[in-house]
Amino acid sequence: MSSSCFGLGRVLVIVAAALVSVPSTGPEAWGPPGVQYGQLGETVVLLCPGVTLGTLVSWHRADGHALLGTARSELGLGQRELVLEQADSKDEGTYICQSQDGGTRGSVTLQLGYPPSRPMVSCRASDYENFSCSWSPSRVSGLPTRYIASYRKKIILGTERGRPALSADPWPCLPELPGAARCVVHGSEFWSQYRINVTEVNPLGASARLLDVSMQSILRPDPPQGLRVEPIPGAPRRLLVSWAYPNSWPLQPHFLLKFRLQYRPVRHLTWSMVEPAGLEEVITDAVAGLPHVVRVSARDFLDAGTWSDWSEEAWGTPSPALTAFGPSTRPSERPSETETLTQMQTQVQAQTEMKPERQVLPRPSLQPDSQPLTDHRDPLEQVAVVASLGVFSFVGLAAGALALLLWLKLRANRKGAAPKPGFLASMVQVKTMPVAQIL
Numbered sequence: 014m015s016s017s018c019f020g021l022g023r024v025l026v027i028v029a030a031a032l033v034s035v036p037s038t039g040p041e042a043w044g045p046p047g048v049q050y051g052q053l054g055e056t057v058v059l060l061c062p063g064v065t066l067g068t069l070v071s072w073h074r075a076d077g078h079a080l081l082g083t084a085r086s087e088l089g090l091g092q093r094e095l096v097l098e099q100a101d102s103k104d105e106g107t108y109i110c111q112s113q114d115g116g117t118r119g120s121v122t123l124q125l126g127y128p129p130s131r132p133m134v135s136c137r138a139s140d141y142e143n144f145s146c147s148w149s150p151s152r153v154s155g156l157p158t159r160y161i162a163s164y165r166k167k168i169i170l171g172t173e174r175g176r177p178a179l180s181a182d183p184w185p186c187l188p189e190l191p192g193a194a195r196c197v198v199h200g201s202e203f204w205s206q207y208r209i210n211v212t213e214v215n216p217l218g219a220s221a222r223l224l225d226v227s228m229q230s231i232l233r234p235d236p237p238q239g240l241r242v243e244p245i246p247g248a249p250r251r252l253l254v255s256w257a258y259p260n261s262w263p264l265q266p267h268f269l270l271k272f273r274l275q276y277r278p279v280r281h282l283t284w285s286m287v288e289p290a291g292l293e294e295v296i297t298d299a300v301a302g303l304p305h306v307v308r309v310s311a312r313d314f315l316d317a318g319t320w321s322d323w324s325e326e327a328w329g330t331p332s333p334a335l336t337a338f339g340p341s342t343r344p345s346e347r348p349s350e351t352e353t354l355t356q357m358q359t360q361v362q363a364q365t366e367m368k369p370e371r372q373v374l375p376r377p378s379l380q381p382d383s384q385p386l387t388d389h390r391d392p393l394e395q396v397a398v399v400a401s402l403g404v405f406s407f408v409g410l411a412a413g414a415l416a417l418l419l420w421l422k423l424r425a426n427r428k429g430a431a432p433k434p435g436f437l438a439s440m441v442q443v444k445t446m447p448v449a450q451i452l
């Protein structure tokens with residue numbers, strides 16, 4: 014680098030340092046009075062408070078360390094300012110200045126760190142009404158730091174369905190608690206897009222991170238709750254699994270959740286998975302006599318966002334088979350089986366009691382699912398059945414007539430050539446094909 018360039022850089026640095034090294038006073042004060050902040054590795058200018066320009070000042074450190082350990086401090090010696098080049102952590106501490114006429118004495122405490130860097134921000138919605146954004150520093154500045162979070166909604170302007178514009182005024186995204194690294198946008202709109210601005214501010218400046226989010230991409234429900242696994246009496250390969258919506262999911266039925274359920278015998282490693290849409294599911298291929306572990310996760314019904322974490326696991330063991338021949342069962346086995354069953358049930362109960370189940374639930378989703386699937390399709394199926402019956406009887410009649418014709422023809426031909434053996438079969442096959450296809 015050329016020396017002129019270096020010199021210019023230094024001047025800029027000094028100007029910048031002078032700008033930020035104004036002792037902090039007033040409502041925006043960053044720390045106790047008399048503290049000055051500077052950037053590590055840069056030039057820092059300390060001003061002796063209460064001393065008028067042109068007064069000669071002597072400086073020394075409160076801890077007695079030598080001020081002139083390096084030549085770089087000489088620049089400011091004997092003047093109102095003390096200039097520290099390439100300040101490092103050894104320069105931090107309290108400096109005492111005194112005018113050479115002995116009249117004024119002041120002190121400045123220097124704290125060094127880095128300017129703000131753009132914070133890491135991530136947003137998440139555990140329901141479709143509110144979403145929250147949290148942040149963390151991408152570099153520790155070592156200085157007192159504040160965060161200002163705001164958001165704008167993206168709106169489509171006029172009839173032009175082009176690029177969305179941002180709403181004019183940003184709204185504050187207020188922290189849940191003072192000082193929390195998380196804020197909540199209330200009353201968000203599911204189909205809207207938002208631009209989040211989280212600005213890190215410290216005595217050396219400000220740095221903003223902008224993040225565009227849409228509810229549909231950040232939606233991630235909390236895991237379902239109240240998972241229960243119950244045996245079905247007399248069904249040794251079945252387990253009835255039920256669960257509830259997460260407490261955080263709003264009660265209005267506009268947006269439903271769908272679920273995925275995983276289960277495996279406790280000793281096995283691989284999960285089986287089903288995707289029930291309702292709040293319960295019957296596992297039909299459980300391994301008889303083995304305890305099973307089950308877990309469930311949720312996602313927006315229309316596939317917005319991502320799957321929730323897995324719920325807490327619950328255990329259950331299928332009930333033993335009903336024995337048709339009572340006497341053949343040794344009576345000694347019975348109590349132990351019942352015992353394990355009760356143990357299991359109390360275990361399930363205990364797990365359920367740990368997290369109290371919410372009584373109010375978005376029941377609408379349960380209703381269609383608790384009914385057999387065929388209920389919905391009844392009219393359609395009836396039409397299909399009637400139609401296929403009609404076609405079937407028609408084809409049957411036609412086949413009968415054909416068979417009669419063939420039989421007559423065969424009888425007539427009997428005197429002449431022998432009939433082709435595959436002829437009748439292929440005719441019947443061709444005629445029955447449509448029936449098979451329809452059914």
Ligand SMILES: *[C@@H]1O[C@H](CO)[C@@H](O)[C@H](O)[C@H]1NC(C)=O
Nearest residue numbers: 161163183210211212221223
């Ligand atoms: C982000 O927020 C900060 C603090 O409110 C503000 O000064 C800055 O202008 C905002 N940036 C943008 C691009 O909106």
Ligand SMILES: *[C@@H]1O[C@H](CO)[C@@H](O)[C@H](O)[C@H]1NC(C)=O
Nearest residue numbers: 140142143199200261262263
């Ligand atoms: C969203 O925030 C509002 C407050 O603005 C609150 O009343 C509502 O319960 C919240 N919704 C959910 C699902 O937590």
